[in-house]
Amino acid sequence: MTTTDAAAAQSTAEEREALRQMAAEFTRREIAPHLQEWEDAGALPRELHVKAGRAGLLGVSFPEAVGGSGGDLLDTVALQEGMFSQGASSGLMSALFTNGIACPHIAAHGSSELVDRWVRPTLAGELIGSLGITEPGGGSDVGNIATTAVRDGEEWVINGSKTFITSGTRADFVTTAVRTGGPGAGGVSLIVVPTDTPGFSVDRKLAKMGWHSSDTAELSYVDVRVPVGNLVGDENAGFWYIAEQFVVERMALAIHGYGIAERSLELTVDYCRQRSTFGEPLIKRQVVRHKLVEMRRQVEAAKAYTHAVAAQYVAAGGPNEAVIAAACMAKETACNTATYVTDQAVQLHGGTGYMHGTEVERHYRDARLLPIGGGATEVLTDLAAKLLGYTR
Known part of the structure; x- marks a missing residue:
């Protein structure tokens, strides 16, 4: 240098x-x-x-x-x-x-x-958007979505449903994955659907274990008509557009993982210094100190790994097979860290940690979604195995 x-x-x-x-x-x-x-x-x-x-x-x-x-x-x-x-x-x-x-x-x-x-x-913060991919029967299987868009003159006519859509109840538009071609990944497109379009509706707001401040919706499209110009990029190229952005989404969830873990650790260290049992602060107990060290170890490892993969992504100018595989593993590492550290944070806070409104309780509930969102751990592990050449 x-x-x-x-x-x-x-x-x-x-x-x-x-x-x-x-x-x-x-x-x-x-x-x-x-x-x-x-x-x-x-x-x-x-x-x-x-x-x-x-x-x-x-x-x-x-x-x-x-x-x-x-x-x-x-x-x-x-x-x-x-x-x-x-x-x-x-x-x-x-x-x-x-x-x-x-x-x-x-x-x-x-x-x-x-x-x-x-x-x-x-x-600019003036509009709110959502991404509509997941369907009631589809999960992470993006290549087999069933929502259809059929061209009728200068309009697309969209029919189908989406579920688990983040910000779906507040969105002004939904970037929607639809089937415009044949079966499989090669028939998927992305179309922008304004939520005030006739035929579009929010069927229900979904109640969740965590992520309470994030509204999640089930959406319905019944003969929804939008201009052909609302197609994003090329027809039937949507799967590849989605795939190239999945890396960033998974990296963001990795940051969520070690981010809430690191915050939970900080809160727990402070609590253990202030809380006394049997005449001594909790942090004087060897078992407590050892738990804190293990929490710290996992946070530092997940953080360092995520930073390294992010730098690899930037240096490569975007996703390639090595980066995609690394992002899958970084997400799993950070999500496992969040699961472990937030659980231990609640344990060390005792009854206080189990109370609704306590910050570590919130992080504990939120952490449970991370191994599911953005591609379940099992799906991403199998994807990494393929990219790393472990399936042949």
Whole structure:
């Protein structure tokens, strides 16, 4: 590395630290005082999206050409770490940053008209988008979705249903995976569907174990007609557009995993120093100290691995087979960390940790979704095995 390269790297590190601190301050000021209220309400207020847009948080990793800040995945890492450090929940992050799954396909492959109508205002916090892939009978099997879109003149006519859709009850549009061609992955397309279109409806809001501040919906499409121009990119190329963005989504969930784990560890260390039993602080107990060390070990390992894979992704300029496999393993590592650490955090908090509204209780519930969301661990492990050449 030359002196110039070193200076540039240092500047980038300083910029990312500034971003991390800015995100932390936004969370302290705008989120932490209200999070339990939003948990109980089961959704975030639209005003929070506006505030986040004004602060420049929503477009950090989007190109400047579509209204973003021109950052990369490592900037997203810094942003999310800053927010988790101040108590942001996994559910809140999924709902506030639902643009991260609704807009990337449009930004990368959509027409300028689609970008101007949907991406720019969403990154500004003025609109909320969702991604409609999962179906009641489909799960992670994206190549076999059943929702159809049939062309009728200058319109697409869409019929089908979607489920487990993040921000589905509040969304202004849904980037919807549909079947426009034959069976299998080669017949899937993406079409933007405004939620005020006749025939589109939110069938029900789904109650969940965790992610309470993130609204989740079941959606229905009955003869929904949208212009042919709402097609994202090329017809029947949707599966590949979805696949290229899955890496970033899985990396984001890895950050969720070690992010809530690290926060839970911090809260638990403080509690163990303050809580006394049998005349001594909990942290004086050897068994407690050993638990804290193991929690710390898992957090540090997951964090370092995720950082390494994020750097690999940025260096490669996007996903390749090695990066996709590594992202699957990083997500599993971080999700396992979240599962273990949040469980131990509740245990060490004792009865306090089991009380509704205690932060570690929230993280414990939220952690359970992470090995399922963005591709179940079992599915991603098998995908990694194929990419690593272990199936032949």
